Amino acid sequence: xxxxxxxxYFLMTNFIGKPYLRYERxxxxxxxxxxxxxxxxxNPPLKITAYTxxxxxxxxxxxxxxxxxxxxxxxxxxxPIEILKALGFFLIYPENHAALCGARKVQMDLIETAEKSGLxxxxxxxxxxxxxxxxxxxxxxxxxxxxxxxxxxxxxxQTVLHWYRMLQKYLNIPLVIIDTPFVYNEIEPHQVEYxxxxxxxxxxxxxxxxxxxTLKEKDLKNVIKLSKDATELWLEILNLCAERPSPLTVxxxxxxxxxxxxxxxxxxxxxxYNAMYKEVKSRVNMGKGAIKRERRRLLWDNLPIWFKMRxxxxxxxxxxxxxxxxxxxxxxxxxxxxxxxxxxEFEVMAKVYLSPILNRGAGxxxxxxxxxxDRFKLDGVILHSDRSCKPYxxxxxxxxxxxxxxxxxxxxxxxxxxxxxxxYSEEQVAIRIESFFEMLGVSHG
Amino acid sequence: xxxxPTRTETIYKFKAKGGKIVAVAPYHYPKALxxxxxxxxxxxxxxxxxxxxxxxxxxxxxxxxxxxxxxxxYLQGNLEVCDFILIPHTCDSLQGLGSIFLDFIKPKQKxxxxxxxxxxxxxxxxxxxxxxxxxxxxxxxxxxxxPDFEELHRHIDIEEKANKMLKKLLNERQxxxxxxxxxxxxxxxxxxxxxxxxxxxxNDVYLMYKTDKxxxxxxxxxxxxxxxxxxIFTIINEKNGFVAGDDLAIxxxxxxxxxEGSNPFVRLAKSIIFSPPExxxxxxxEARLKNLLEIAKRTNSKGVIFYIVxxxxxxxxxxxxxxxxxxxxxxxxxxxxxDINQELSQQAITRLEVFLxxxx
Ligand code: SF4
Ligand code: SF4
Numbered sequence: 001x002x003x004x005x006x007x008x009y010f011l012m013t014n015f016i017g018k019p020y021l022r023y024e025r026x027x028x029x030x031x032x033x034x035x036x037x038x039x040x041x042x043n044p045p046l047k048i049t050a051y052t053x054x055x056x057x058x059x060x061x062x063x064x065x066x067x068x069x070x071x072x073x074x075x076x077x078x079x080p081i082e083i084l085k086a087l088g089f090f091l092i093y094p095e096n097h098a099a100l101c102g103a104r105k106v107q108m109d110l111i112e113t114a115e116k117s118g119l120x121x122x123x124x125x126x127x128x129x130x131x132x133x134x135x136x137x138x139x140x141x142x143x144x145x146x147x148x149x150x151x152x153x154x155x156x157x158q159t160v161l162h163w164y165r166m167l168q169k170y171l172n173i174p175l176v177i178i179d180t181p182f183v184y185n186e187i188e189p190h191q192v193e194y195x196x197x198x199x200x201x202x203x204x205x206x207x208x209x210x211x212x213x214t215l216k217e218k219d220l221k222n223v224i225k226l227s228k229d230a231t232e233l234w235l236e237i238l239n240l241c242a243e244r245p246s247p248l249t250v251x252x253x254x255x256x257x258x259x260x261x262x263x264x265x266x267x268x269x270x271x272x273y274n275a276m277y278k279e280v281k282s283r284v285n286m287g288k289g290a291i292k293r294e295r296r297r298l299l300w301d302n303l304p305i306w307f308k309m310r311x312x313x314x315x316x317x318x319x320x321x322x323x324x325x326x327x328x329x330x331x332x333x334x335x336x337x338x339x340x341x342x343x344x345e346f347e348v349m350a351k352v353y354l355s356p357i358l359n360r361g362a363g364x365x366x367x368x369x370x371x372x373x374d375r376f377k378l379d380g381v382i383l384h385s386d387r388s389c390k391p392y393x394x395x396x397x398x399x400x401x402x403x404x405x406x407x408x409x410x411x412x413x414x415x416x417x418x419x420x421x422x423x424y425s426e427e428q429v430a431i432r433i434e435s436f437f438e439m440l441g442v443s444h445g
Numbered sequence: 446x447x448x449x450p451t452r453t454e455t456i457y458k459f460k461a462k463g464g465k466i467v468a469v470a471p472y473h474y475p476k477a478l479x480x481x482x483x484x485x486x487x488x489x490x491x492x493x494x495x496x497x498x499x500x501x502x503x504x505x506x507x508x509x510x511x512x513x514x515x516x517x518x519y520l521q522g523n524l525e526v527c528d529f530i531l532i533p534h535t536c537d538s539l540q541g542l543g544s545i546f547l548d549f550i551k552p553k554q555k556x557x558x559x560x561x562x563x564x565x566x567x568x569x570x571x572x573x574x575x576x577x578x579x580x581x582x583x584x585x586x587x588x589x590x591x592p593d594f595e596e597l598h599r600h601i602d603i604e605e606k607a608n609k610m611l612k613k614l615l616n617e618r619q620x621x622x623x624x625x626x627x628x629x630x631x632x633x634x635x636x637x638x639x640x641x642x643x644x645x646x647x648n649d650v651y652l653m654y655k656t657d658k659x660x661x662x663x664x665x666x667x668x669x670x671x672x673x674x675x676x677i678f679t680i681i682n683e684k685n686g687f688v689a690g691d692d693l694a695i696x697x698x699x700x701x702x703x704x705e706g707s708n709p710f711v712r713l714a715k716s717i718i719f720s721p722p723e724x725x726x727x728x729x730x731e732a733r734l735k736n737l738l739e740i741a742k743r744t745n746s747k748g749v750i751f752y753i754v755x756x757x758x759x760x761x762x763x764x765x766x767x768x769x770x771x772x773x774x775x776x777x778x779x780x781x782x783x784d785i786n787q788e789l790s791q792q793a794i795t796r797l798e799v800f801l802x803x804x805x
Contacts, residue, residue, distance in 0.1 A: 118764065118766075118768070120762075122755065122757065123758055123761055124758065154727075157537050158537050158540075158563070158727065159758060161727040162758075163762075165727065165730060166730065166762070166763070168729065169766065179562050179564060181562075181572075182534055182540050185547075188579070190572065194562075197571075361543075361547060362545060363547065363549070364548075366548070387505075390508065390537040390538050390541060391541065393541075394537070394538060394540075394541025395544055395548070395549070397503050397504065398503055402549070415505075
């Protein structure tokens with residue numbers, strides 16, 4: 001560790017970043033009650049929204065000064081981060097960063113930079129956003145710390161393997177690939193064994209070498225426990241959305257899920273979700289919904305359309321439609337029961353990281369959707385057919401047909417992209433949503 | 446010209462002798478394993494120029510034409526003759542297709558899947574050999590047969606001979622006086638012919654067309670999944686060029702090295718793991734570039750045609766880096782986007798023609 005850098009990190013994060021972000025949070029909390037006017041179909045957001053901003057910003061703020069202080073790894077969203085956390089790594093999730101760019105609507109400039117450098121528009125828009133950011137140095141996060149290690153886990157898609165190979169070429173640092181065979185039916189012992197061996201024999205030695213220390217079982221257990229606690233809390237929060245009216249919309253969840261993706265394994269994340277749980281629960285007790293007049297409740301499938309979140313939230317709420325849950329936000333909670341603290345940690349991690357929704361067949365997703373429709377008392381399903389994300393989107397046409405024909409649930413496919421506005425047609429989306437409103441019987445407000 | 450058997454003829458001939466057929470999607474799989482069960486793998490790479498109306502009810506239009514064609518081909522009843530369907534995990538789109546078959550379409554044939562690791566470590570060989578063993582156990586269960594190790598080794602040896610023959614033809618391409626369309630039509634019989642028959646045909650071709658002097662045309666390399674639309678060959682040949690080497694999934698990317706050892710599953714795994722670098726194995730930019738440069742050096746080619754199926758993310762990923770690397774080594778390249786169900790556009794033809802002219 002470089003002591004000068006460590007001192008700067010300590011000073012900047014504790015004496016500049018912390019007070020400033022705390023002040024901003026307080027200001028945000030005061031403003032929240034007035035954020036949605038009397039005429040808005042939405043109720044004011046949770047107070048935790050300001051806390052979320054503080055929490056996520058403080059992570060990126062620390063990232064500006066962390067180089068030379070802690071080892072840094074850039075990892076995919078489904079990477080087995082517990083090992084890295086237990087070794088003291090500071091983590092950056094390029095996918096989350098790309099989502100942040102999309103939500104802040106700065107992504108198209110970055111996408112253009114990447115495409116000008118020769119990256120095809122047939123490549124996922126998260127990759128284009130992030131490579132654009134890497135090449136231009138532009139980021140709404142201020143500055144991303146340069147990594148010492150890259151870890152790509154194939155449990156979300158094959159895209160990340162090529163993406164991280166490219167990052168490796170640009171950054172010239174070690175890359176560890178954790179290959180998680182796709183699970184068409186049930187997880188098989190040879191798959192578990194394979195992932196477990198990769199964690200032990202591929203990831204661990206490289207991570208230990210870079211961190212300059214040996215993994216202690218106690219630390220790993222502790223991080224897994226913190227991951228599990230946060231994941232369980234997230235699941236409980238989402239389950240509160242089964243109440244009528246739902247205390248949250250999916251658009252809130254897309255924002256509140258950031259820490260469960262990029263800061264799981266930290267004690268602060270458990271505290272954060274604890275605070276959120278209390279506030280959401282109190283909303284439920286008051287019978288106060290996220291939207292003022294909840295007439296219909298829908299399920300969202302797939303990633304959000306980050307650059308259109310607010311518009312969509314308002315458009316739906318104006319017709320009394322809430323989306324209390326999505327397969328995407330729920331996916332981050334449903335792995336909690338698999339985190340068995342009594343078993344061998346590597347075995348547990350292998351099973352957990354083989355199990356994400358994106359590593360399972362489309363029939364499994366349909367089953368999950370069917371259950372959510374019942375559990376969350378939903379009236380229909382919007383399947384975001386995301387041009388960028390083939391693993392999430394393939395199978396959706398059959399899923400939609402089954403929902404409509406076998407389960408008699410109205411369902412609609414919405415063609416868009418999570419970050420690329422060029423794959424989004426305002427007119428088409430308006431027409432499709434309008435006709436879906438008709439199906440739901442809410443076409444006239 | 447040699448008489449080449451068609452897929453249909455081959456299938457019926459094989460079935461008439463009591464064999465079974467497995468339809469195989471692209472592109473790595475343990476061929477010898479199936480042959481040991483008297484099952485003939487017949488690869489389905491499309492087929493091209495198909496009306497894919499039926500697949501559009503299941504798959505979005507932004508998914509590649511190869512996947513659309515495979516599904517449409519099935520839905521039009523063309524795979525009825527097959528006893529099994531195998532979907533290797535080549536990419537996210539084929540992963541999706543496998544899932545659609547298993548979970549929604551549920552064909553009367555058994556649907557098998559096969560995962561190829563994305564690295565080349567010892568643990569990958571060990572996993573892959575277990576994945577192959579799993580396939581073996583499934584086939585035992587479905588067919589009631591249980592070929593022993595000796596039988597498995599026998600088939601591995603035959604397939605390796607066929608691979609060797611393919612390699613010989615590709616490596617000595619410059620000494621074979623045959624046009625590209627016919628040359629690749631012959632090579633592509635390996636997608637459906639039993640290895641023994643392919644070896645015979647390949648041998649005949651070699652003897653028939655082998656010359657002492659290299660072909661005095663401009664050598665080029667084609668990279669991509671498959672050379673569809675096959676018009677590309679006519680254009681290349683008309684412009685006095687020829688395909689001297691390839692980085693195609695149908696041929697050059699499946700030059701499996703011979704294997705050794707007493708465990709047939711490990712042998713099969715090793716030959717797949719150590720196949721040439723390519724996108725479906727998640728290889729690095731450097732490994733891909735090195736491979737292309739080696740082919741260029743060996744064939745004295747000064748140009749590479751990236752013939753890429755639109756929407757195939759993994760083929761597009763490194764293109765700019767590969768082209769840059771080739772340029773730095775004095776090799777020109779061109780990117781042509783294709784749809785296997787459509788003719789090449791006039792614009793693509795003109796670009797190809799101009800590209801070939803610049804190489805002369
Ligand atoms: S393809 Fe899908 S899962 Fe993969 S990085 Fe892109 S959005 Fe994420
Ligand atoms: S063309 Fe590309 S995306 Fe399509 S099946 Fe082949 S490898 Fe997959």
